[in-house]
Amino acid sequence: MRILILLAGLTVAHLGVTLFLLTELGSDPFNVLVQGLYRTLSGAFGGSFLTHGRVHIAVCFLIILVLLFLDRSYIKIGTVLCMIFGGPIIDFFTMLLGKTVTAEAPMPVRILTLAAGCVILAYGMTIVIKSDAGTGPNDLVAIVISDKLHQKFSIVRVITDVCFVAVGWILGGKFGIGTIICAVLVGPVAGIFLPVNERIIGKILNKTIN
DSSP states (O other): OHHHHHHHHHHHHHHHHHHHHHTTSOOOHHHHHHHHHHHHHHHHHOSSSOOHHHHHHHHHHHHHHHHHHHOGGGOOHHHHHHHHHHHHHHHHHHHHHTTTSOTTSOHHHHHHHHHHHHHHHHHHHHHHHHHTSOOOHHHHHHHHHHHHHTOOHHHHHHHHHHHHHHHHHHTTOOOSHHHHHHHHHHHHHHHHHHHHHHHHHHHHHHHHHO
16 A cells, blocks of 8 residues: 555656656756756667656666665665656656647746646655655665765755756756746645645555554
């Protein structure tokens, strides 16, 4: 049941990610990195095999490989599921919504879509967190560095996000108002949804056990 809850949250969260990717106003720090890698690799190798989702899987896989050598205790079943399904979910919603949500839409529509995407991401993210089935590879980067260096997570998270954005932007990822809105909006909205989803998921798990 925890795995099913995680997958539901992952689907919701990546719908949000897809929405602000399609607005072309900038995305969350990790997807700025993925977008930059995708555009660089597409330009270098061409072809239609590469998608944002497939590059997302590859980067997450590399993070898990590193963690296997550093400390495999951080890796749970949910971590692997986030790696496997996160990218394809983005590709699916991109195929579904790509002709409806576009960078050619009026700016007010794009900003509203972006804000909606951030709220949806925050909601889905709290479902994943409260499933307690594992953390996504991209989120584990800051967690592991914080633990190993004995530094405050909040500070390490900001530094890792800045690194994601910087490298992604250099490689051609879109850094813009969306990245800023995401940074400002997702955390506080997630804080609102966390206790709500904790109660809902707690009830679901109690009914399952009973």
